[in-house]
Amino acid sequence: MEKRRLPEPFMEFEDLRQGLTAEMVTPFKQHVSDLLHAHDLIYEQKRDALAAAAVGSLPYPPISAAARELLQSGVLCVLGEGAAPYHPRYVAPDYARILHEGSPFLELKPAQTLFDATTSLLTAYKYFPAGGLPVFIGRLDELLEPYIDTVSPETARQVLKSFWLLVDRLNPSGFVHADLGPAASKTGALLLDVDRELGTITNLTLRYDPQHTPQEFALQAISNALGVTKPYFLNHPAMAADWGEDYVIASCYNALPLKGGIYTLVRLNLKRAAEMADDDPERFLDETLPEIGKNWTEVIASRARYIIEDVRWFEDNFWIEEGLLDKHKFSAYAGVFGLAEAVNHFTRTDAHPEASYGHDKAANRLAERITTRIHEVLEDNPVASCEGTDGKACYHAQVGITSDLDTTPATRVPSGEEPELYEHILTEAPTHKWINGGISTILEFDQTAAQNPAAVLDIIQGAFKAGIRNLSIGSANSEFVRVTGYLIRRADLEAHKAEKALRYSSAALGSGVMENHPNHLHRIPRKV
Amino acid sequence: MNDPLGLVNHILNKSFVDGPGNRAVIFMQGCNFRCLYCHNPYTIQYCNACGLCVETCPQHALTLGKDKIFWNEDICLECDECIRTCPSSSSPRTHSYTPEALWEQISHIGPFITGVSVSGGEPSLQVAFLAQFFQLVKENSTLTTLIETNGFAGPQAYTAMLPWLDMAMLDLKCSHPRKHEKLTGQPLDSVLESMRFFAAQGKLQQVQQVIVPGFTDSVEDMQRTAKLLAGVDPEIRLRLLRFRPHGANGPSAEWQSPTDEHMDTLVETARGCGLKEVERSL
Ligand code: SF4
Ligand code: SF4
Numbered sequence: 001m002e003k004r005r006l007p008e009p010f011m012e013f014e015d016l017r018q019g020l021t022a023e024m025v026t027p028f029k030q031h032v033s034d035l036l037h038a039h040d041l042i043y044e045q046k047r048d049a050l051a052a053a054a055v056g057s058l059p060y061p062p063i064s065a066a067a068r069e070l071l072q073s074g075v076l077c078v079l080g081e082g083a084a085p086y087h088p089r090y091v092a093p094d095y096a097r098i099l100h101e102g103s104p105f106l107e108l109k110p111a112q113t114l115f116d117a118t119t120s121l122l123t124a125y126k127y128f129p130a131g132g133l134p135v136f137i138g139r140l141d142e143l144l145e146p147y148i149d150t151v152s153p154e155t156a157r158q159v160l161k162s163f164w165l166l167v168d169r170l171n172p173s174g175f176v177h178a179d180l181g182p183a184a185s186k187t188g189a190l191l192l193d194v195d196r197e198l199g200t201i202t203n204l205t206l207r208y209d210p211q212h213t214p215q216e217f218a219l220q221a222i223s224n225a226l227g228v229t230k231p232y233f234l235n236h237p238a239m240a241a242d243w244g245e246d247y248v249i250a251s252c253y254n255a256l257p258l259k260g261g262i263y264t265l266v267r268l269n270l271k272r273a274a275e276m277a278d279d280d281p282e283r284f285l286d287e288t289l290p291e292i293g294k295n296w297t298e299v300i301a302s303r304a305r306y307i308i309e310d311v312r313w314f315e316d317n318f319w320i321e322e323g324l325l326d327k328h329k330f331s332a333y334a335g336v337f338g339l340a341e342a343v344n345h346f347t348r349t350d351a352h353p354e355a356s357y358g359h360d361k362a363a364n365r366l367a368e369r370i371t372t373r374i375h376e377v378l379e380d381n382p383v384a385s386c387e388g389t390d391g392k393a394c395y396h397a398q399v400g401i402t403s404d405l406d407t408t409p410a411t412r413v414p415s416g417e418e419p420e421l422y423e424h425i426l427t428e429a430p431t432h433k434w435i436n437g438g439i440s441t442i443l444e445f446d447q448t449a450a451q452n453p454a455a456v457l458d459i460i461q462g463a464f465k466a467g468i469r470n471l472s473i474g475s476a477n478s479e480f481v482r483v484t485g486y487l488i489r490r491a492d493l494e495a496h497k498a499e500k501a502l503r504y505s506s507a508a509l510g511s512g513v514m515e516n517h518p519n520h521l522h523r524i525p526r527k528v
Numbered sequence: 529m530n531d532p533l534g535l536v537n538h539i540l541n542k543s544f545v546d547g548p549g550n551r552a553v554i555f556m557q558g559c560n561f562r563c564l565y566c567h568n569p570y571t572i573q574y575c576n577a578c579g580l581c582v583e584t585c586p587q588h589a590l591t592l593g594k595d596k597i598f599w600n601e602d603i604c605l606e607c608d609e610c611i612r613t614c615p616s617s618s619s620p621r622t623h624s625y626t627p628e629a630l631w632e633q634i635s636h637i638g639p640f641i642t643g644v645s646v647s648g649g650e651p652s653l654q655v656a657f658l659a660q661f662f663q664l665v666k667e668n669s670t671l672t673t674l675i676e677t678n679g680f681a682g683p684q685a686y687t688a689m690l691p692w693l694d695m696a697m698l699d700l701k702c703s704h705p706r707k708h709e710k711l712t713g714q715p716l717d718s719v720l721e722s723m724r725f726f727a728a729q730g731k732l733q734q735v736q737q738v739i740v741p742g743f744t745d746s747v748e749d750m751q752r753t754a755k756l757l758a759g760v761d762p763e764i765r766l767r768l769l770r771f772r773p774h775g776a777n778g779p780s781a782e783w784q785s786p787t788d789e790h791m792d793t794l795v796e797t798a799r800g801c802g803l804k805e806v807e808r809s810l
Pocket of ligand 1: 584585586587588589590599603604605606607608609610611621
């Protein structure tokens with residue numbers, strides 16, 4: 001039986017200036033009808049897809065012809081945000097304020113106990129003002145530690161377990177993200193413990209600082225990562241050097257200011273961009289990238305302006321009025337992906353097929369030059385609304401979506417082509433240097449690692465010294481696979497293939513990625 | 529005085545099973561035991577440049593010099609034809625290093641490792657070289673140093689490296705004197721002296737033993753081993769490694785690998801004899 005094609009979650013229309021045109025009404029209705037009838041989407045997923053289709057029917061905010069061309073040819077893309085953004089893509093509310101002072105809008109009093117605190121957080125997540133899902137649920141250890149001793153240790157574990165279960169069941173997605181560390185705490189250790197027990201896919205990051213994260217806490221986190229592929233290990237000193245202490249990690253691995261937000265994520269497909277420069281890498285660096293940079297930031301600025309001035313998102317918004325978010329801490333992502341293909345486009349020749357990213361000094365050097373050049377281009381093209389990052393778009397390495405057939409996420413070496421472990425780290429580390437808005441390198445180990453988590457910590461520390469900002473650690477035979485930035489369970493992959501409805505919307509997304517990139521299941525595990 | 533040269537069979541840039549943390553492991557050429565189940569017989573002898581292997585190399589990666597073999601690593605396929613040919617349990621694929629050259633190579637991966645382990649073969653056959661190498665490691669880095677040794681060389685062999693040595697991992701092949709001699713070709717006494725010596729120095733990181741059918745796999749064998757160790761210090765960590773016939777030579781290739789259940793029984797036996805820390809390989 002031929003596999004039925006799932007309706008795409010949103011629709012792009014041919015002419016960005018017009019949005020839905022008279023000729024497109026019939027296919028649009030068909031799309032809506034397909035969504036209504038989809039058997040493998042549950043109610044919420046249908047509703048979200050319908051909303052996305054509605055937004056997709058509007059014209060894009062005004063942009064120049066050149067920018068439109070780049071969007072239409074796929075060099076730039078807005079990644080499922082829909083044509084007209086009516087909310088920021090990500091926000092990072094100051095949940096501590098809700099716990100300390102309560103929230104008039106949510107009718108919450110200041111929290112007194114662990115019960116109050118977890119109830120208030122779950123309530124706040126429900127009203128998360130961006131993206132349909134709370135992609136940032138707080139620095140949970142810091143938030144809950146003041147309440148952990150308000151109940152007995154046994155009760156504390158039970159409460160955190162129920163809380164963690166509800167976080168997943170009420171917000172079923174691999175893009176829901178909590179932060180831990182750098183300090184150890186009772187709450188942090190308990191959360192790692194219940195996370196391991198429950199096996200949910202809520203994303204987690206440990207902000208690791210060799211000076212402040214105790215070895216024991218780090219080893220607990222590594223043992224978890226080898227079992228359930230999280231938390232991420234974030235190079236906190238490197239991030240704090242750019243952001244100060246008040247930043248968070250949300251969604252996949254995205255960095256943004258605490259109390260701030262990200263209006264939009266506009267992606268640059270480096271493979272397509274490279275093809276615009278024929279075979280000349282110098283032309284790519286000196287002409288193509290600066291040229292694209294103007295239109296790229298123009299699209300970012302126009303989308304941010306739409307949210308701020310057209311939709312007037314900051315007005316009549318309790319998150320702003322209650323001081324939970326701060327307009328001056330907002331920015332937008334300029335995301336890149338397909339670096340490997342861009343580099344290989346220039347370095348791989350018939351005579352030197354092996355001269356590719358990850359395996360060739362000149363290729364690696366070019367990768368570093370490209371990522372540096374993009375940083376300069378973003379510096380040269382300020383976006384006034386990106387106040388949260390000094391008036392410049394925030395540089396981000398984007399992990400890719402189902403339809404990215406021929407590109408590798410972010411700045412990674414393609415899965416299955418990874419060189420020897422240290423070489424792999426040393427290849428990708430220089431590309432982390434300027435990309436402070438979120439990036440990660442994925443390392444998978446074989447099962448001997450579980451017997452010696454301290455050895456994995458050595459490698460993490462070495463990677464951080466080399467300049468890696470963020471590592472996804474996992475083991476090759478885990479039930480949990482890091483698709484690109486979020487997690488998916490192997491069982492969900494199978495269910496999706498069998499066209500069963502899934503609780504996790506991100507699993508459907510992940511299954512699509514996996515079908516197009518089965519190599520994510522064949523990363524090279526590190527034998528030790 | 530010239531620096532002593534170290535003869536190295538190969539170097540592993542990362543290992544999770546050769547001491548604490550992630551370690552570089554340097555496998556030295558040459559061994560003074562002849563274990564019945566040796567998995568790496570090509571590390572036992574020094575090459576005598578007889579030249580026999582040169583002809584068999586399909587890649588022409590080997591050439592015979594005046595009194596040594598030259599090996600062209602770049603074209604070698606690692607097919608192992610040369611070591612199968614060698615009548616002397618040696619290998620033409622070794623490297624000589626000065627202590628400085630070896631440190632230079634290891635220092636590049638320093639950020640990723642916690643320390644350096646030397647193994648073999650049997651590293652205690654090259655103690656002068658190792659003492660200088662360990663000194664360089666300790667003087668130029670915060671890496672830890674570890675020797676994985678069979679202990680046969682006796683305490684005096686290790687004294688030169690002692691100031692630069694953090695830990696020793698002692699391979700106790702068998703705790704029964706007669707069986708030890710049958711298994712390894714050498715007597716047990718000096719092995720035990722070395723073990724006591726390292727323990728007295730506070731440098732005995734671990735004792736390990738391969739669980740081999742007929743030599744170390746009975747409950748009585750384990751009781752004897754564990755009591756011996758507990759008598760020295762109940763804090764000594766014992767790690768039991770499962771014998772695997774794959775890659776073993778001669779009759780030992782027919783021997784059975786102990787089961788998971790049996791490995792667990794032996795771990796319990798050792799604990800029952802007073803050892804506090806006993807673990808086993810997967
Ligand atoms: S392993 Fe030995 S025989 Fe095989 S190619 Fe290398 S040198 Fe030649
Ligand atoms: S490795 Fe063996 S066969 Fe080859 S030259 Fe040396 S002793 Fe002879």
